[in-house]
Amino acid sequence: MQILITKDCKELPKVLSNIIKKAQSNNFLEKEDIVLLLKSRNNDLLDAANSVRKRYKGESVHLRGLIEFTNICKNSCLYCGLRCENKKLERYRLSEEEILNAVKRTYEAGFRTVVLQGGEDNYYNSDKICRIIKKIKKYDIAVTLSIGERTYDEFKAYKEAGADRYLMRIETTDKSLYKKMHPDMNYENRVECLYNLKKLGYETGTGCLVGLPNQTVESLADDILFFKELDADMVGIGPFIPHPETPLANGNKDNFEMALRVMAVTRLLLPDINIPATTAMESIREDGRIIALNSGANVVMPNMTEQQYRAKYEIYPNKICINDSPDKCINCIKSKILSIGRTIAQSKGFRYDK
Numbered sequence: 274m275q276i277l278i279t280k281d282c283k284e285l286p287k288v289l290s291n292i293i294k295k296a297q298s299n300n301f302l303e304k305e306d307i308v309l310l311l312k313s314r315n316n317d318l319l320d321a322a323n324s325v326r327k328r329y330k331g332e333s334v335h336l337r338g339l340i341e342f343t344n345i346c347k348n349s350c351l352y353c354g355l356r357c358e359n360k361k362l363e364r365y366r367l368s369e370e371e372i373l374n375a376v377k378r379t380y381e382a383g384f385r386t387v388v389l390q391g392g393e394d395n396y397y398n399s400d401k402i403c404r405i406i407k408k409i410k411k412y413d414i415a416v417t418l419s420i421g422e423r424t425y426d427e428f429k430a431y432k433e434a435g436a437d438r439y440l441m442r443i444e445t446t447d448k449s450l451y452k453k454m455h456p457d458m459n460y461e462n463r464v465e466c467l468y469n470l471k472k473l474g475y476e477t478g479t480g481c482l483v484g485l486p487n488q489t490v491e492s493l494a495d496d497i498l499f500f501k502e503l504d505a506d507m508v509g510i511g512p513f514i515p516h517p518e519t520p521l522a523n524g525n526k527d528n529f530e531m532a533l534r535v536m537a538v539t540r541l542l543l544p545d546i547n548i549p550a551t552t553a554m555e556s557i558r559e560d561g562r563i564i565a566l567n568s569g570a571n572v573v574m575p576n577m578t579e580q581q582y583r584a585k586y587e588i589y590p591n592k593i594c595i596n597d598s599p600d601k602c603i604n605c606i607k608s609k610i611l612s613i614g615r616t617i618a619q620s621k622g623f624r625y626d627k
């Protein structure tokens with residue numbers, strides 16, 4: 274993705290600095306200002322996002338234990354290694370007992386949120402998901418679901434069973450790109466799911482992929498404005514990483530900087546939300562999560578999945594931690610966070626503290 278501003282402009286540093294000040298005082302920017310910030314290479318944006326994070330969210334980092342409980346998916350999103358057309362991937366589902374063991378471990382490590390993530394796997398029908406949620410809620414822990422698109426009634430049932438949050442990235446707000454990337458899905462339905470989640474009282478997380486083929490900086494600006502319009506409670510930004518067993522195998526690999534900038538602008542516009550330093554960021558850049566924590570992020574989602582399954586949840590290649598155990602990840606991430614002078618949060622870390 275081209276990120277340089279081509280027009281030579283001596284005034285540019287001043288223009289950018291004014292845009293950043295405007296964002297800090299209004300928590301809003303016009304699309305053209307966002308585009309300028311994204312296209313520039315000015316580090317002031319990252320510093321500004323860091324100071325907004327400090328002011329609104331403080332120094333503590335929330336750890337959310339991620340359990341990748343199924344890699345079976347009925348969809349064929351062009352970018353994803355779990356797409357049903359990837360016949361080379363060995364598929365798995367965790368048993369209920371394995372899920373609950375992972376939750377126990379997460380709780381005992383002091384984390385107060387567990388994230389159940391998986392492909393869109395019809396095996397886990399509403400009854401099964403609700404039963405699992407109810408068992409998890411015997412612990413004093415927040416439950417986040419990230420299991421794709423479901424009906425209003427299903428979302429309602431999960432909420433009534435005790436689910437607190439839901440993650441569903443919009444992926445891109447460019448409708449024609451969305452259509453190309455998601456042959457079995459529908460943009461309007463995804464948007465409707467997000468608004469249904471909001472209506473049902475979930476803390477609602479969304480986000481986008483950065484660096485998809487033919488994605489423009491202008492459409493990334495629209496993505497950020499969409500997060501603002503939805504009033505998302507969490508936003509996860511993922512650099513797109515090409516997977517060799519997908520139609521996008523030859524896509525651009527160099528999406529770290531732009532993903533970081535999208536994340537930083539999101540922090541300026543939505544100052545009090547939770548923003549993860551994503552695993553994908555660290556998978557393509559050494560210490561990518563630490564760089565993100567210093568550029569607006571305040572959440573990390575360490576992998577709590579048993580080691581034997583990790584390599585099979587291969588959304589993209591060279592994912593970090595696939596040869597590590599949950600204990601190794603717990604210690605590793607805690608020490609990295611402490612090493613930059615941040616602390617580990619003890620609370621459940623809702624957007625608006627309960």
Ligand code: SAM
Pocket residue numbers: 352353354355390391392393419420421422440441442444481482511512513514515516553588589
């Ligand atoms: N199936 C659910 C869904 O799609 O919302 C949740 C699981 S899905 C694997 C989680 C996220 O992985 C997606 O929202 C997508 O942004 C991300 N992802 C998939 N393929 C990726 C890739 N090649 N590079 C970076 N992120 C990717």
Ligand code: SF4
Pocket residue numbers: 346347348349350353354355356357391392393421
């Ligand atoms: Fe399935 Fe989610 Fe991957 Fe799409 S991104 S193929 S819905 S796991």
Ligand code: FES
Pocket residue numbers: 575576593594597601602603605606
């Ligand atoms: Fe898994 Fe560092 S977070 S080894």
